[in-house]
Amino acid sequence: MRRNKIEDTIVALSTPPGRGALAIVRFSGPRSKDVVEALLLNGAGQPFASELIPGRSYRCQVREKIESATILDDGLLTFFQAPASYTGEDILEVSLHGNPVIVRHFILEVCERLRVRPADPGEFTRRAFHNGKIDLLAAEGVRRIIDSKSIFELHASRKLYDGELARMISRFRSALIHLKAETEAEVDFSTEDLTFESREQLLQRVQDLRTSIGDILERSRQGGRITSGIQVALSGIPNAGKSSLLNKILGWERSIVSEVEGTTRDFVSEEIELAGLPVRFVDTAGLRESEDLVEKEGVRRSKQQMERSSLIFHVCDLSKEPYPEPDFPAVPVWHILNKVDTASSQIRSHWNDWVRKGSNDRIYEISCKTEAGLAELRNALTEFLQSEAQSVDPFFLEERHRYHFLQMDEALLRLLNLWEEEAPAEICALEIDSALEHCGELTGKISTEEVLGRIFSVFCVGK
Template sequence: MTASTIVALASGPGPAGVSIIRLSGPACSNVAEVLIGKVPPARQAKLAKLRDLDGEPIDNALVIFFPGPRSFTGEDVLELHVHGGRAVVRDTIEACLGMAGVRLADAGEFSRRAFIHGKMDLSAAEGLADLVEAETAAQRRQALRQMEGALADEIGRWREAVIDCLADAEGDIDFPDEDLPPGLSERARQRIEDLKRRLETYLAESRRAERVRTGFQIAIVGKPNAGKSSLINQLARREAAIVSAIPGTTRDIVEVRLVIGGMVVLISDTAGIRESSDLIEAEGVRRARQRAVEADLRLGLITDHEDKAEFADLMKAGDLWLLGQADRLDWAAPSAGELAVSSVTRQGLDALEAVIIERAQSDLGKSESAPLTRLRHQEAVREGIDALDRALTASVHAPELVAEDLRLAARALGRITGRVDMEDVLDRLFAQFCIGK
């Protein structure tokens, strides 16, 4: 893979004051010699005339050379900081591609090479991808901690604990007749139980970290023509959903992504809850109910208190009933858990946003532990817990089975940072990166 030298635009596309073109691989020195006449001193920014393969000037560029292994990828890396016009960027990349051994980078290939050369573990690479995509301060903080190794450090401690338990178990196998310290197997059992509890705690808190990445999910539920689409348009401050006087206009889920109070919030407008002989509308109602079950917060929009009976089974503790069309309906003083709102006058909408912010910040608040931010992490931890559970239930007369389950637990945890069996996920992971990263 690293026999070739890759090149890509590492900064954002389009006209800009400065664009960064990055190369990584063994041909970086040759590219520098041909395009600027010499290889610049290591890790020093130098202003140089950048020329194409015919010797024609392209731009005055700021050039930085990072010899491997002290570089982002662990290979020789060359960065060309050029003016960000499209013609400059295009001609510079074309000049690089005109040289032997240089090709365009695949998505995520720079980060993949960094992983292969041990410059970062897999969880740090995922943190880097999340940092590039971060929209809010909460996402940025979480991604930065993961990129800097907080999760990898925690995984390392878990694996060390498993290995300690494995040493105890293998002592029973290798030296069954030796005078080993009394209670050796019991000591291993206690360690396994302690570690299993730690992993279960992390897994229980993982949904919070995942929601920071993907967004706090809210479902607006109600009967047809209750005003759900109008409400979501007011919250989005744009026409995100079709509004019509015809009942059953919303057949599928309309999801709007907002940033409220520094948190990413996903608000879903769902089909009106009612019995219907229309197969399409019935499917929309089924999806609406499913989304309500999966949401972090449900907003039950009603125009009459009797409407609550239609979907009260979907509402959970902490959810909010919205007394709709407050501009024309005479609602009595709302009870606890109720809020009168109007999409016409925006009555109650500021208070509703405040409730959403409070709930999102409470549910997605800061955690001192390193988070399990991805489903892949959670699956690996579940597999590790299952292996530890089997080790605890194995017969005391079968230490070989205990040892094998502990090996499987260590192997599962190691997959999070990429220490074992990672080739099957590398292509899928790094393909999600942007070109040039």
């Protein structure tokens, strides 16, 4: 956003483009009320006679042109008065029928005749930031709420928006200011009969801050493991039914199912939400020895995906006798005995004995054809996912946040080293200033147009 545009009035479609039941057109800026006077009539087809009550919705008619009596559409308007609005400016929202022709004509008429301009991506939220309605962390929380793909991620996004991270940073800032005051007081009042914290006490404060930073980074790592998707790999020999099982779990045909062995020659992945959590299923290439270079590469990639997984479904073919168990990485393995509808009781017994002989891994007998056992498997998977997430706090950091926390930690480490070397207090204070700067950059109190442009450019236009 160019700096001189903050006084403009902007407009954008705030609902997804295309045809639908409703389309909400949002205005923000000093000319928002002019739109009402120029283009909107009340439900009776008359000009609005009195002041609009902020937050109340009114039936309205939208004129096709400013000088025309022709009605373009019937709608609903809501006015929010500055500063008690999302952006801190006057905001007008007009709900129209979701026809792109209506929306396009309305916005075009407003822009051409009332000196209103189309909003840049994220400009409404950027104005909220510039007007002090939210800090930069809350602005990022808005985007994450919009982009969340699961309930777990939504909870983490709400924490960011509601200010949990901002409150942590505020405590860091207070502790750093105390450190700086104590450090500088040693110089400014060294000849006075005053009591200061000992160097040991200050060292402990710095160590406590570094421990807190480490805890935040670890919480983010754990939360990020869930928000990025708990990975479940489907493994097994060719034609055991891995692709069929994936399709049954997803509820649609994602993987090709064929009687020809080796159809899946590379891994196929798909992410869905289960039990409020993002789950990434990976259908791997069949595990077998092969001279085919393409298939060998597929097997190598499959093993790599299994190492990255939280759970492995080892899909076994009950129409065949047991075969040597593959070497699995150190993650939970569930043996899924498929084609139970065609297997003899003798082969089923052989498979169960084979699995139990090698480990205490779970066993599930299913049939992708008749869907026998699938409900039990789904229930067990849901319980597993919930247990994986139960001990994990819905919390994550953006890459930008991690960078500044790591820079703060490095500044504090340099401070400790300077104290050990008995460096002058003025030099030590510089490292505290560095840590304080990173606190400010996290919340947006210290920011550059380049950083702000990068953050807000990934928002949708109407937000």
